[in-house]
Amino acid sequence: METFKDRINFYTRLINKKLDQVVDKNNPASLYSPVQYMLDEGGKRIRPILVILACKSVGGEIDKCINPAVAIELLHNFTLVHDDIMDQDDLRRGKETVHKKWDEATAILAGDGLVALAYQCLLKTESEKIREIGEIFTNGILELCEGQALDKEFEKEFEIDLSQYISMIVKKTALLLMISSEIGAIVGEGSHAQRQLLKNFARELGCAFQIQDDLLDIEETSGKTFASDIQQKKKTFLFVHAINNASIADKNRMKAIYQQHDIRKEDILTVRNIFYSTGTVECAKQEVKNRIDKARSYLTQLPNSEASDDLKLLLDMILNRKS
Amino acid sequence: METFKDRINFYTRLINKKLDQVVDKNNPASLYSPVQYMLDEGGKRIRPILVILACKSVGGEIDKCINPAVAIELLHNFTLVHDDIMDQDDLRRGKETVHKKWDEATAILAGDGLVALAYQCLLKTESEKIREIGEIFTNGILELCEGQALDKEFEKEFEIDLSQYISMIVKKTALLLMISSEIGAIVGEGSHAQRQLLKNFARELGCAFQIQDDLLDIEETSGKTFASDIQQKKKTFLFVHAINNASIADKNRMKAIYQQHDIRKEDILTVRNIFYSTGTVECAKQEVKNRIDKARSYLTQLPNSEASDDLKLLLDMILNRKS
Numbered sequence: 001m002e003t004f005k006d007r008i009n010f011y012t013r014l015i016n017k018k019l020d021q022v023v024d025k026n027n028p029a030s031l032y033s034p035v036q037y038m039l040d041e042g043g044k045r046i047r048p049i050l051v052i053l054a055c056k057s058v059g060g061e062i063d064k065c066i067n068p069a070v071a072i073e074l075l076h077n078f079t080l081v082h083d084d085i086m087d088q089d090d091l092r093r094g095k096e097t098v099h100k101k102w103d104e105a106t107a108i109l110a111g112d113g114l115v116a117l118a119y120q121c122l123l124k125t126e127s128e129k130i131r132e133i134g135e136i137f138t139n140g141i142l143e144l145c146e147g148q149a150l151d152k153e154f155e156k157e158f159e160i161d162l163s164q165y166i167s168m169i170v171k172k173t174a175l176l177l178m179i180s181s182e183i184g185a186i187v188g189e190g191s192h193a194q195r196q197l198l199k200n201f202a203r204e205l206g207c208a209f210q211i212q213d214d215l216l217d218i219e220e221t222s223g224k225t226f227a228s229d230i231q232q233k234k235k236t237f238l239f240v241h242a243i244n245n246a247s248i249a250d251k252n253r254m255k256a257i258y259q260q261h262d263i264r265k266e267d268i269l270t271v272r273n274i275f276y277s278t279g280t281v282e283c284a285k286q287e288v289k290n291r292i293d294k295a296r297s298y299l300t301q302l303p304n305s306e307a308s309d310d311l312k313l314l315l316d317m318i319l320n321r322k323s
Numbered sequence: 324m325e326t327f328k329d330r331i332n333f334y335t336r337l338i339n340k341k342l343d344q345v346v347d348k349n350n351p352a353s354l355y356s357p358v359q360y361m362l363d364e365g366g367k368r369i370r371p372i373l374v375i376l377a378c379k380s381v382g383g384e385i386d387k388c389i390n391p392a393v394a395i396e397l398l399h400n401f402t403l404v405h406d407d408i409m410d411q412d413d414l415r416r417g418k419e420t421v422h423k424k425w426d427e428a429t430a431i432l433a434g435d436g437l438v439a440l441a442y443q444c445l446l447k448t449e450s451e452k453i454r455e456i457g458e459i460f461t462n463g464i465l466e467l468c469e470g471q472a473l474d475k476e477f478e479k480e481f482e483i484d485l486s487q488y489i490s491m492i493v494k495k496t497a498l499l500l501m502i503s504s505e506i507g508a509i510v511g512e513g514s515h516a517q518r519q520l521l522k523n524f525a526r527e528l529g530c531a532f533q534i535q536d537d538l539l540d541i542e543e544t545s546g547k548t549f550a551s552d553i554q555q556k557k558k559t560f561l562f563v564h565a566i567n568n569a570s571i572a573d574k575n576r577m578k579a580i581y582q583q584h585d586i587r588k589e590d591i592l593t594v595r596n597i598f599y600s601t602g603t604v605e606c607a608k609q610e611v612k613n614r615i616d617k618a619r620s621y622l623t624q625l626p627n628s629e630a631s632d633d634l635k636l637l638l639d640m641i642l643n644r645k646s
Contacts, residue, residue, distance in 0.1 A: 028469055028472035028473050028476055029476075030472045030475060030476050031468055031469055031472035082431050082432070082435060085427070085428070085431060086428035086431060086432065104408070104427070105408070105409035105475065108405050108408060108409060108431055108434075109405070109409065109468055109471055109472055111431075111435075112405060112434075112438075112464070112468050113465060113468040115435075115438055115464070116461055116462075116464035116465035116468060117465065119442070119457070119461040119464075120458070120461050120462070120465070123454060123457050123458050123461060130453070130454050130457075131446055131453050134442065134446050134453075134457060135443070135446050138439055138442040138443050138446060139439075139443070141435070141438070141439040141442075142436060142439035142440065142443070145354055145432055145435050145436045145439060146351055146354055148432055149351035149353045149354035149432055150351050152353060152428065153351055153352075153353050
């Protein structure tokens with residue numbers, strides 16, 4: 001296949017074809033229809049593509065990694081269904097969320113079914129290291145739960161420092177990418193050092209992505225709803241950095257705004273101005289840049305191959321986005 | 324240890340001790356406090372005890388089966404937390420349910436955490452058959468989801484036949500017992516025939532238990548809330564048998580009653596009378612008896628041992644209850 005884009009399209013078709021086969025029955029419909037709905041949604045399949053590229057970058061074959069790749073996509077969809085209930089989100093990728101289209105009971109059960117389907121797929125992985133792969137996958141689920149719990153706890157707190165914020169986004173955002181890389185490297189029979197490199201790469205990529213996402217929230221032309229993080233009182237990189245670095249007056253101003261039930265338009269602009277005047281925006285941009293550089297430097301330590309080049313292009317693809 | 328009761332107490336302490344070690348951290352509290360709360364609740368630990376006895380009955384050691392035993396107890400608690408949200412139940416064993424004591428988001432996440440903890444425990448099982456054990460466990464979760472989905476679907480339906488009802492309770496009630504027996508037999512290195520015997524035993528036990536539970540609903544001295552299944556319009560053995568065997572007049576009477584928003588006290592008595600006059604109660608009692616006999620006959624085919632005797636006593640313990 002000629003170009004990076006061709007290869008990504010090929011992998012995506014492969015993943016979607018396999019996902020189609022995961023659910024081979026329709027009954028009971030109240031379980032399998034919402035599961036199908038989630039899987040039909042046409043996500044970008046970033047995580048399973050990462051499994052494939054990580055596997056190939058250490059010399060592995062695609063046949064060996066397609067099952068764990070699809071397992072991780074199923075796991076990702078499980079977290080989306082349950083997180084959407086917890087966060088009371090009505091829309092995902094422009095479509096109604098499962099609990100909105102059906103109801104909460106149906107969405108809880110669909111999520112639970114997706115976990116089981118994910119393990120079914122994972123257990124089909126041809127590898128002598130199936131126990132270790134299972135452990136990484138399972139520890140990952142627990143850490144995802146911890147990340148979601150921390151995110152919800154932080155909504156009610158002001159005294160969060162940057163290290164706590166980073167530890168939360170590692171669990172909530174970077175972790176699935178880290179599992180993807182690590183499991184890809186294991187089934188590809190990479191060395192221990194290669195596994196660690198790929199895992200570190202994914203951690204930096206995930207954190208860069210999340211902090212960039214936090215930055216996009218205050219860009220009016222980002223394609224996202226302007227300032228929705230501020231409106232939802234999310235404890236983003238911007239908030240955490242600003243509250244720890246602003247003048248006492250600005251800090252009190254922020255607290256007063258975030259303690260209101262609904263945040264007014266003019267308050268959003270006040271908060272945004274504090275994010276700029278405190279140097280928070282500059283610092284966040286620098287943090288994204290540093291983490292991208294770090295992620296790239298890990299990749300350069302892999303053996304030269306089409307797949308390791310593709311990982312660099314995947315990093316660009318993930319980060320060069322406007323929504 | 325002298326008596327059956329002593330041995331059950333010993334196993335229960337062992338299981339509780341292991342459960343205490345499962346969660347070795349408190350942070351984030353919003354995840355681990357509700358998990359602890361569920362595990363502290365002092366359930367009867369029937370399923371893990373079944374794993375232990377099944378393992379011992381085929382000659383296995385308790386050290387080999389304690390991890391999968393605890394894994395199944397964790398899985399059971401996961402289903403309780405999520406089912407209680409879906410069924411909007413406020414109380415479990417006299418205590419507030421997790422979503423009532425905290426909130427739904429917390430309960431969804433606690434359930435998800437319990438699944439991960441269950442797999443962590445399961446993956447510690449010392450057995451070359453870890454992949455097969457994982458598959459049985461995972462297929463079980465999916466069938467549990469199917470059982471719960473069918474139960475909810477049946478709430479809105481009248482045209483259910485007994486075979487559909489049985490297939491639902493096999494998934495919803497018997498399945499965790501079946502997995503317990505089967506995994507116990509595998510780690511105990513029982514023969515294929517022994518695995519099948521123990522699995523069949525658990526299926527009959529589970530079905531007998533559920534139909535007996537359905538019968539207890541219309542006994543005023545059962546210790547359970549009288550007629551709560553009728554009030555909740557549950558499609559029990561009694562309902563399904565009666566609707567398929569009652570006279571046309573009684574059938575229409577039942578339909579009219581079950582289509583009301585709230586069922587009145589006198590309607591409950593009408594339904595109960597139909598359950599008696601149609602021969603439904605008699606038939607349900609016979610069904611319980613037949614299944615208990617079948618369950619016992621499977622056990623007699625196991626090699627004679629203290630553990631196989633204990634399985635018979637466990638069956639009596641589970642079925643000789645008034646609530």
